[in-house]
Amino acid sequence: MDVEVLSRLQFAGTIMFHYLFPPLTIGMGLVMVIIEGMWLKTGDVSWNHAARFWTRIFALNFALGIATGIVMEFEFGTNWAAYSRFVGDVFGSALAAEGIFAFFLESGFLAVLVFGWDRVGPKLHFFSTLMVFLGSCFSAIWIVVANSWQQTPAGYHVVDTEVNGVPGLRAEITDYWAMVFNPSSADRLIHTLIGAMILGGFFVCSISAYYLIRKRHELFARRCFTIGVVVAAIFSVASLISGHHQAQTVSRTQPAKLAAFEGHFKTGPGDLHLFGWPDAKTQQVKYGLAIPGMLSFLLYADSEEPVTGLDAFAPEDQPPVWLPFQSYHIMAGLGTFFILLSCVSLVLLRGGRIFRMRWLLWVFVFTVFGAFVANEAGWIAAETGRQPWVVYPSVQDGVSMPGLRTSEGLSESVRAEQVWWSIAMFGLIYTLLFGVWLYVLNDKIQHGPDEGASIARRTGSLREAAAALAGHSRSLLGSNHQREERR
Amino acid sequence: MLDHDTLAMIWFVLLGVLLIGYTILDGFDLGVGILHPIAKSDEQRRLMMNSIGPLWDGNEVWLVTFGGALFAAFPYAYATVFSAFYVAFMLLLFALIFRAVSLEFRSKTENPAWRRVWDFGFFASSFLAAFLFGVAGGNLMLGLPMSQNLTVHQTLLEQLSPYPLVIGALTVTLFTMHGAIFLYLKTEGDLQKQAEQWIWRAFGFFLVVYMLATMFTLIEVPRATHKFEEHPWLWIAPILNVLAIANIPRAMFRKQPAYAFASSCATIAALAFLFAAAIFPDLVPSTIDPAWSLTIYTARASAKTLDIMLLIALIGMPCVLTYTAVIYWVFRGKVKLERTSY
Structure with a gap:
C-alpha cells in the first residue's frame, strides 16, 4: 500500500479510537453537573456519592482522551506536512485557541474534580465540575470549527507563496469571524x-x-x-x-x-x-x-x-x-x-x-x-x-479558490514503511489500552458508588459521618415513602 | 496592527515562553518518573506518583499548546520539523501515551505484577520522553539536511549522532535533578531523606553532562558562539545559568529547598533561552545550504493570523496562569495518600 492509503488508515484509526472518549466526557460532564447540582441543592449525601462515583469513571475516560488526543495534533505535522503548510494559517489558529481556551481549563479543574474533594468546599467543587464541562465543550467548538472550515471554507483567500524560490499555495485568513462562523460550523x-x-x-x-x-x-x-x-x-x-x-x-x-x-x-x-x-x-x-x-x-x-x-x-x-x-x-x-x-x-x-x-x-x-x-x-x-477533498474548493467574493485534495496533503519525506511501522505500534498500544480501559472500567463498576457509612469510616471525620448517616437514613426514608405511595 | 516582522518576533518569544513553561513544569514530573524505580517501597512509589498526580496533565497541556502555537504561527516549521522527526516523534507519542496510562492505571489493583509492569512503563516512558526532547533539540542546534523544498530525509539513526545524544543526556539528567528537588519539597520523612541523596547524585551527573554539552556545543555549533560576538548582552544567559547551577548545592546545604527549586527552574529557563538564541532567527537551520534555512520570517503565518493569535494569547494566557496558580495553591503542601489518590 502507498503512503496515502496508509496515512489515511492511520489517521482514521487513531481519530476513531480518540473519538470514543471526548463525546463520552462531554456527555458525562453534563450528567455530573446535574448530579452535583442536586447535591448542592438537597445536601443529600447520596448525591455526593453518586458524584464521586461518576467522577472516578470520568477521570479514567478523560485520561484516555488526553493521551490519544496529543497523537492527533502531532499527526497533522508528521504525516500531513503539505496539508499543514496549506491550512496552518487558518487551522493552526483554531487549534492554538483550543489549547489556550479549552485544554488548560479542562486539565486544571479536572485536578480539583478528582483530587480536590477534601481540599475545596462543595461550591468550589461544583464550580470546577462546571468548568471541566465547559472546557470540554470549548474544545469541541474549536476543533469542529476547524473541521467545518475545511468542509465549507469561508473568510479566507488562497495566496501564492514562495520559500527558497519554490512556489506554493496556502490559505490565509481574511475575515476571522467569517472563518469561525463558516456556513456549516453551527x-x-x-x-x-x-x-x-x-x-x-x-x-x-x-x-x-x-x-x-x-x-x-x-x-x-x-x-x-x-x-x-x-x-x-x-x-x-x-x-x-x-x-x-x-x-x-x-x-x-456540499x-x-x-x-x-x-x-x-x-x-x-x-x-x-x-x-x-x-x-x-x-x-x-x-x-x-x-x-x-x-x-x-x-x-x-x-x-x-x-x-x-x-x-x-x-x-x-x-x-x-x-x-x-x-x-x-x-x-x-x-x-x-x-x-x-x-x-x-x-x-x-x-x-x-x-x-x-x-x-x-x-x-x-x-x-x-x-x-x-x-x-x-x-x-x-x-x-x-467530503473526499477527495481535505479542504473543499470554494468561491469567495466571486473569486474561485482552489481546494486541497487529500492526496496532495501528505508529508514528502515520510516513507511507507515508516507509516506501516507506526500503524502497527498504534494498533498494539491501542488494543492494550482498550483492554486495560475495559478492565479498569469494569473494576470501578463492580466496586460501585460508596455507601454512606463506609465512606465516613474511611475518612474518620465525625462530622462527615454524622452527615452521611443523616443523609443516608433520610434517603432510605425517602425511598420507603415512594414505595408506599406506589402501593 | 503591528508589522509582520515584529509579529513574527513576538511569536518567536511567545513560543519560547511556552517552551520554558513546558520544560519547567513537565520537567519535574518527567524527572519524578525517571526516579520512580529507585524508590524503596510501594508506598513511596505511590507518594511519588501522587506528588505529580493533580499536576502532570496540566503540565502536558503546555506541550499541546506549544504544538498548536507552532502550527499556527510558523506552519512551515511545524510541517518540516514534525515530518522530519517522524520516527522520533512517534516514539515520543507512544511514550506520552504510556506515561499517562501508567500513572492512571498502576494503583488500580493490588496485584504486584500489575504494578511492576506499570512502574516500568512509567519509568521508561518518562526517560524516553525526556531523552527525545533533548535529541530533537540537539538536532535542531546542528541543523537538519533540509532541501530547497523544505523536506528532510534523515533516518532515526542519523538523528542519534553524538551531539544530540549528549543533549539528550543533558535533558535527562537536568529533569532528574529538577524532579528530585521537587520531590524533596513535596515529601517528608524517609522519602525526603532519599530525595536529598537523589538530588546530590543527579546534580553530579548533570554537572558532568552539562560541561560536556557546553564543550561539545562550542565545537559543533560555531553559529551559537558567533551570536555572542554580535550581541554581547546575551552573555547574561550563560552567566545566570552558571550562577543558578551553583546555587543549587548552596541552597541545599542551607536547607532552603525552595531556592534550590527556583534555581533549577532558572537553569532550565536559561538553557531553553540559549537554545533559542543559538538558532535565532532560524527555526530549522539547513545543513545543505544555509540559505535554505527556515527562519521566523519565511516560516511565519500571515500578519493577520499572527495578530489574531496575539489577541487570543493576550486573553487566554492570564486565564491560564490563573488556573495554574490556583491548582498549585489548592494542591500545595506535602503529598499524602488519600482515598482519591492513585
Missing part, C-alpha cells in the same frame, strides 16, 4: 454536541441499568438512570431536528456529499433510502428500500424537485459512495432507535414501572454501544463524504 457543532450528550445519557443509563438488574445500589441507580433517560430523550429528539437542518445545509454547501449519503447517482427527484447496498459500478442502490421522492420533499418540501446527483461531478471529484451511505444510514437508524427507546422509557419512568422491566433494562445496558457507534458513524460519514 450546524455541525450542535449536532456533534448533541451526539455527545446522547452518549453521556446512555452511558449513565447503561451502568445504572446494570445495577438495577443486579439489585445493587438501587437508590443511586434509579436516580442516575432517570437523569440519563431524560438527557438521552431530550437530545435524541434534538438530534433529529438538528440532523434534518444539517442535511439541508449539506445539500446546499451536494456531492449528500448525494453520497443517499446513494443518489443521477440528478433528479430524490428517494430516501431506509437501507440498501449502493453499487458505484452499476450506479444503483441494490437490495434497498426507499420512499420515493422523500429526499426531495425533506430538502425542498416538494417531492418532484430535482436533487443534485453524483453525475453532476467529474469522476475525480466524486466521493466514495458505499462507506458514506452505510455510515450515514447506521447513524440515522440508530438515532431513530434512540428516540423511540428514550421516549417510551420516559413514559415508563412514571411510577417507576421501567425498573421492574428487566428485559428493557437489559436493552439499556447494551444501547451505550449503539451510542458509541452512532457518534463514530456520523464522523465517518462526514469525513468520507
Whole structure:
C-alpha cells in the first residue's frame, strides 16, 4: 500500500479510537453537573456519592482522551506536512485557541474534580465540575470549527507563496469571524454536541441499568438512570431536528456529499433510502428500500424537485459512495432507535414501572454501544463524504479558490514503511489500552458508588459521618415513602 | 496592527515562553518518573506518583499548546520539523501515551505484577520522553539536511549522532535533578531523606553532562558562539545559568529547598533561552545550504493570523496562569495518600 492509503488508515484509526472518549466526557460532564447540582441543592449525601462515583469513571475516560488526543495534533505535522503548510494559517489558529481556551481549563479543574474533594468546599467543587464541562465543550467548538472550515471554507483567500524560490499555495485568513462562523460550523457543532450528550445519557443509563438488574445500589441507580433517560430523550429528539437542518445545509454547501449519503447517482427527484447496498459500478442502490421522492420533499418540501446527483461531478471529484451511505444510514437508524427507546422509557419512568422491566433494562445496558457507534458513524460519514477533498474548493467574493485534495496533503519525506511501522505500534498500544480501559472500567463498576457509612469510616471525620448517616437514613426514608405511595 | 516582522518576533518569544513553561513544569514530573524505580517501597512509589498526580496533565497541556502555537504561527516549521522527526516523534507519542496510562492505571489493583509492569512503563516512558526532547533539540542546534523544498530525509539513526545524544543526556539528567528537588519539597520523612541523596547524585551527573554539552556545543555549533560576538548582552544567559547551577548545592546545604527549586527552574529557563538564541532567527537551520534555512520570517503565518493569535494569547494566557496558580495553591503542601489518590 502507498503512503496515502496508509496515512489515511492511520489517521482514521487513531481519530476513531480518540473519538470514543471526548463525546463520552462531554456527555458525562453534563450528567455530573446535574448530579452535583442536586447535591448542592438537597445536601443529600447520596448525591455526593453518586458524584464521586461518576467522577472516578470520568477521570479514567478523560485520561484516555488526553493521551490519544496529543497523537492527533502531532499527526497533522508528521504525516500531513503539505496539508499543514496549506491550512496552518487558518487551522493552526483554531487549534492554538483550543489549547489556550479549552485544554488548560479542562486539565486544571479536572485536578480539583478528582483530587480536590477534601481540599475545596462543595461550591468550589461544583464550580470546577462546571468548568471541566465547559472546557470540554470549548474544545469541541474549536476543533469542529476547524473541521467545518475545511468542509465549507469561508473568510479566507488562497495566496501564492514562495520559500527558497519554490512556489506554493496556502490559505490565509481574511475575515476571522467569517472563518469561525463558516456556513456549516453551527450546524455541525450542535449536532456533534448533541451526539455527545446522547452518549453521556446512555452511558449513565447503561451502568445504572446494570445495577438495577443486579439489585445493587438501587437508590443511586434509579436516580442516575432517570437523569440519563431524560438527557438521552431530550437530545435524541434534538438530534433529529438538528440532523434534518444539517442535511439541508449539506445539500446546499456540499451536494456531492449528500448525494453520497443517499446513494443518489443521477440528478433528479430524490428517494430516501431506509437501507440498501449502493453499487458505484452499476450506479444503483441494490437490495434497498426507499420512499420515493422523500429526499426531495425533506430538502425542498416538494417531492418532484430535482436533487443534485453524483453525475453532476467529474469522476475525480466524486466521493466514495458505499462507506458514506452505510455510515450515514447506521447513524440515522440508530438515532431513530434512540428516540423511540428514550421516549417510551420516559413514559415508563412514571411510577417507576421501567425498573421492574428487566428485559428493557437489559436493552439499556447494551444501547451505550449503539451510542458509541452512532457518534463514530456520523464522523465517518462526514469525513468520507467530503473526499477527495481535505479542504473543499470554494468561491469567495466571486473569486474561485482552489481546494486541497487529500492526496496532495501528505508529508514528502515520510516513507511507507515508516507509516506501516507506526500503524502497527498504534494498533498494539491501542488494543492494550482498550483492554486495560475495559478492565479498569469494569473494576470501578463492580466496586460501585460508596455507601454512606463506609465512606465516613474511611475518612474518620465525625462530622462527615454524622452527615452521611443523616443523609443516608433520610434517603432510605425517602425511598420507603415512594414505595408506599406506589402501593 | 503591528508589522509582520515584529509579529513574527513576538511569536518567536511567545513560543519560547511556552517552551520554558513546558520544560519547567513537565520537567519535574518527567524527572519524578525517571526516579520512580529507585524508590524503596510501594508506598513511596505511590507518594511519588501522587506528588505529580493533580499536576502532570496540566503540565502536558503546555506541550499541546506549544504544538498548536507552532502550527499556527510558523506552519512551515511545524510541517518540516514534525515530518522530519517522524520516527522520533512517534516514539515520543507512544511514550506520552504510556506515561499517562501508567500513572492512571498502576494503583488500580493490588496485584504486584500489575504494578511492576506499570512502574516500568512509567519509568521508561518518562526517560524516553525526556531523552527525545533533548535529541530533537540537539538536532535542531546542528541543523537538519533540509532541501530547497523544505523536506528532510534523515533516518532515526542519523538523528542519534553524538551531539544530540549528549543533549539528550543533558535533558535527562537536568529533569532528574529538577524532579528530585521537587520531590524533596513535596515529601517528608524517609522519602525526603532519599530525595536529598537523589538530588546530590543527579546534580553530579548533570554537572558532568552539562560541561560536556557546553564543550561539545562550542565545537559543533560555531553559529551559537558567533551570536555572542554580535550581541554581547546575551552573555547574561550563560552567566545566570552558571550562577543558578551553583546555587543549587548552596541552597541545599542551607536547607532552603525552595531556592534550590527556583534555581533549577532558572537553569532550565536559561538553557531553553540559549537554545533559542543559538538558532535565532532560524527555526530549522539547513545543513545543505544555509540559505535554505527556515527562519521566523519565511516560516511565519500571515500578519493577520499572527495578530489574531496575539489577541487570543493576550486573553487566554492570564486565564491560564490563573488556573495554574490556583491548582498549585489548592494542591500545595506535602503529598499524602488519600482515598482519591492513585
